[in-house]
Amino acid sequence: xxxxxxxxxxxxxxxxxxxxxxxxxxxxxxxxxxxxxxxxxxxxxxxxxxxxxxxxxxxxxxxxxxxxxxxxxxxxxxxxxxxxxxxxxxxxxxxxxxxxxxxxxxxxxxxxxxxxxxxxxxxxxxxxxxxxxxxxxxxxxxxxxxxxxxxxxxxxxxxxxxxxxxxxxxxxxxxxxxxxxxxxxxxxxxxxxxxxxxxxxxxxxxxxxxxxxxxxxxxxxxxxxxxxxxxxxxxxxxxxxxxxxxxxxxxxxxxxxxxxxxxxxxxxxxxxxxxxxxxxxxxxxxxxxxxxxxxxxxxxxxxxxxxxxxxxxxxxxxx
Amino acid sequence: xxxxxxxxxxxxxxxxxxxxxxxxxxxxxxxxxxxxxxxxxxxxxxxxxxxxxxxxxxxxxxxxxxxxxxxxxxxxxxxxxxxxxxxxxxxxxxxxxxxxxxxxxxxxxxxxxxxxxxxxxxxxxxxxxxxxxxxxxxxxxxxxxxxxxxxxxxxxxxxxxxxxxxxxxxxxxxxxxxxxxxxxxxxxxxxxxxxxxxxxxxxxxxxxxxxxxxxxxxxxxxxxxxxxxxxxxxxxxxxxxxxxxxxxxxxxxxxxxxxxxxxxxxxxxxxx
Numbered sequence: 001x002x003x004x005x006x007x008x009x010x011x012x013x014x015x016x017x018x019x020x021x022x023x024x025x026x027x028x029x030x031x032x033x034x035x036x037x038x039x040x041x042x043x044x045x046x047x048x049x050x051x052x053x054x055x056x057x058x059x060x061x062x063x064x065x066x067x068x069x070x071x072x073x074x075x076x077x078x079x080x081x082x083x084x085x086x087x088x089x090x091x092x093x094x095x096x097x098x099x100x101x102x103x104x105x106x107x108x109x110x111x112x113x114x115x116x117x118x119x120x121x122x123x124x125x126x127x128x129x130x131x132x133x134x135x136x137x138x139x140x141x142x143x144x145x146x147x148x149x150x151x152x153x154x155x156x157x158x159x160x161x162x163x164x165x166x167x168x169x170x171x172x173x174x175x176x177x178x179x180x181x182x183x184x185x186x187x188x189x190x191x192x193x194x195x196x197x198x199x200x201x202x203x204x205x206x207x208x209x210x211x212x213x214x215x216x217x218x219x220x221x222x223x224x225x226x227x228x229x230x231x232x233x234x235x236x237x238x239x240x241x242x243x244x245x246x247x248x249x250x251x252x253x254x255x256x257x258x259x260x261x262x263x264x265x266x267x268x269x270x271x272x273x274x275x276x277x278x279x280x281x282x283x284x285x286x287x288x289x290x291x292x293x294x295x296x297x298x299x300x301x302x303x304x305x306x307x308x309x310x311x312x313x314x315x316x317x318x319x
Numbered sequence: 320x321x322x323x324x325x326x327x328x329x330x331x332x333x334x335x336x337x338x339x340x341x342x343x344x345x346x347x348x349x350x351x352x353x354x355x356x357x358x359x360x361x362x363x364x365x366x367x368x369x370x371x372x373x374x375x376x377x378x379x380x381x382x383x384x385x386x387x388x389x390x391x392x393x394x395x396x397x398x399x400x401x402x403x404x405x406x407x408x409x410x411x412x413x414x415x416x417x418x419x420x421x422x423x424x425x426x427x428x429x430x431x432x433x434x435x436x437x438x439x440x441x442x443x444x445x446x447x448x449x450x451x452x453x454x455x456x457x458x459x460x461x462x463x464x465x466x467x468x469x470x471x472x473x474x475x476x477x478x479x480x481x482x483x484x485x486x487x488x489x490x491x492x493x494x495x496x497x498x499x500x501x502x503x504x505x506x507x508x509x510x511x512x513x514x515x516x517x518x519x520x521x522x523x524x525x526x527x528x529x530x531x532x533x534x535x536x537x538x539x540x541x542x543x544x545x546x547x548x549x550x551x552x553x554x555x556x557x558x559x560x561x562x563x564x565x566x567x568x569x570x571x572x573x574x575x576x577x578x579x580x581x582x583x584x585x586x587x588x589x590x591x
Contacts, residue, residue, distance in 0.1 A: 032491035040402035044421040047459040051436035125331030132328055143571050148339050150567050152520045154537050155556040159342035162548050260429020262523050280431040297432045312423040
């Protein structure tokens, strides 16, 4: 630690003023502060921000049959200007000109939105039930919601293949019960994608809703009941509005990743239901067209930038 | 306040938990199926578990996954905890908004985009893809989860202890190791576990950023799943589920005991 004792006292004062009451009382330019802010900051810039800028750059360059399979647009400083002139919107024109991409974007957003709503419909009653259970039970129930989240995503999606396929367990059950006499085709349809998303993302929706319900002041609903409000009315006018922050957080946590989901549509959705996450994967691994894959990814981020920004604002306010 | 559950509450919980657990349960049950056909029950058998020991490729992949997971989770926990302290203890510094953005965006960023962007970085840097690159990638995407877990603990605990330590002349570094870290370690440990499970679970980012010789277990499982459901995969999955569940349950029990002890201490302090 550097600096004279005198600086330290001045430092504490000025920092108190600058960072308000909640700030930590440290010297403004302490080594600890510099390390704690600087190291993760640089890491995130180098391995989150810069990579994304590279994606944008490559989305503006031309494909070549080589390794790496794109025309390097920025070389050394001398060829910088030449490289800049080579940038083109060709890949974006290509995406705009092919209905395949447009359909994949629309389908992804629609499936993500529908699945988010379905997840909410299952998660809310579940979270509500847990919040109403006795405190001793609550810890166990919350753990039961979290536990599947810790087990592999891939495994949980895989588990549904054996259930949903035509000769699978679900069809066997329905045939046995006599509900159907022909196996239903569920695997490799959008229905299977919905089931997969709802199943995989259920904890992400349940936990924030539970957190906001648990924090709620129960005297409010009790007061409403004492004043003669029917339970359902109390729920819609008091409980639900108070749990909205949890609902909103849960919806973002499901909708945003689900839009770009790859594993679920790939394993459960079959080849005919093309979502955008899978399109990026195919362009990259199968077609080896890195510039187009990058352009598809950039457009996806552009579509998600508003929900991501709203999510961040909400988290920053809560945290 | 009475804790009475309505019929609706019970039904919705039973439905929710059945939905969450039935598929996993079926997967575990069918890993002990004697038949190669995964949907026809032909008696109990552990033949698929024995087969696993002879599957060299699968064991190698498991070893790679474990190494990547342990290394990346540890570094991600250090970086993530630093970021959590930066965001919760320092309210003003240059680029705080950008840092907040870079911490929260990866939480929801579709994996294909994270994977693609990291791969393009590694190619631009001319790094050979393999163990190192996949570990770097996992550190980057898991550290943000650590930050969120640790940050929620940092904002909820009594800060007067830190203030007291520093008023008595402790440097921030000493204060952190002597006061803050002992108080937040359960969150740090939870963050590590989360980072570790996210790492050993990851398929998409690993597929983009790894290279020959560093195939991870999820990649191996994925390539076999594409060919169809087999009892061997059920057995691998069951082992993974067993390991993770045991870890989580033990962690929860330790945490519960700690909470009970703390509650007791508080009660005694209140009485004394």
